[in-house]
Amino acid sequence: MRSRETLIPVYYRLAEDIKQQIEAGVLKDGDLIPTETQLGEQYGVSRMTVRQGISLLAEAGLIETVKGKGSFVTRPRLNQLVIDLKNNGADNEQLCYKLINVNLIRNKSDLATELGFIGETNIITLKRLLFRKNLPIAIEEKFLRYQKGKPLLETMLEYADLPELVAKHQDSVPVRNDVVISVSALSTEQAELLEANEGLPALVVKQVIFAKEDKPLGVSVMVCHKDRFELKATSYPISGRL
Template sequence: MIDKQSPIPMYYQLEQLIREEISTGKRELGTAIPSERELSDKYGVSRMTVRQAVNNLVAEGLLTRKKGRGTFVEAPKVEMPLMKLTSFSEDMRQRGMEPGAEVVSFESIHIGPKEAEALHVEEGTEGYQLARVRTADGEPMAYEVVTVVKEMFPQLEYADHGGSFYAHAEEQGIQITGAYQTLEPVLVPKKVAQLLTIKKGDPTLLLTRVSYVGQNKPFEHVKSYYRGDRYTFTTEMQR
């Protein structure tokens, strides 16, 4: 309960109570919390105090407001650091989650102009393109499209396309040494929204990456749409 004699602000006490209910599973993901009025009556605090506590938890990502429906418990966001090159599978396992992949398509292609420029090959060069939905504990997290030059990675045709792409490449003796990537917020296309089980127009983070082997030889071109409601990207900077 709220201790009104405590020097700890009442809004913060309420935050902690709600946070504890979420962490212990008393309030499950996707379920609505009581209204401001109900919380105000239950804990004997003003609605302004309730609103401040809820606002802080929304800003933190533990709660989300849905217009006309109320406030719901939100799945915590996955933090992805931008200073280290890791695969999706490695990222998820480091967080205690089971990575997975649902293959949308795999085909031989003639590489298009943008990918050809990034891979330093001529437009029309033969390649492979793999499109997958990446999952964590069975939940769709990202949609990625990987393009490689067929001559450089012919084994991809026989790979387990549901596994880690980096791990398979390294098993074939391909040593990935680094990458260049860009990150930008975009509105999710309809097809991608359906695959990620979110709404068309919802915010997503588009990551475009070119990975290198050896002395900066381009190896792969990847476009990944990450769910904006499940991801936050972090970087460490020094002055």
């Protein structure tokens, strides 16, 4: 039984319908939704099609299916936040970058160890300043393993973010990205770059990219002027894809 008059797929309509019922409170946390067979009859559709819709809901975190029992409505886990580091602080306002310096540091195994680059002695460091409306808002310093035969283009240095840089410069495939957000005070040098007072509190975002087996590929430390930069995030689950 097709319903191809409508342009949107049946499984999508089914998922949307159930989502509405959950958001309207008709289906509550812990409730069982109709079985796949029932939904199939209800929509005049085969079970595989129903399952496609169900899986959308499960993906979005609206339901949880349990083998042998059924699919339960779950309160969305709003504590899982998604932060988009790339476009943060942007807000459609023109953000610009200014490259401060690029260095190749050789044979500084102490620095390498500190960064977690075990056995690595050559490290590329690059520092840039982020501006919004001619006002410096953050200092960003990156550390990368040096890899022979993978030149870094000037334009890339200026514009790329850490994951992009790592992807372009390294052969290893990035697999994980850990971030720590903390607070510190501006050093003399940092204060000068940010046109602020020494000792002013700053938001620090430290990011480490790993390949398989916890091999660190790159580190990025962003020191942000407290009054000119905020990190924003939105929870993902419920109004994500659906």
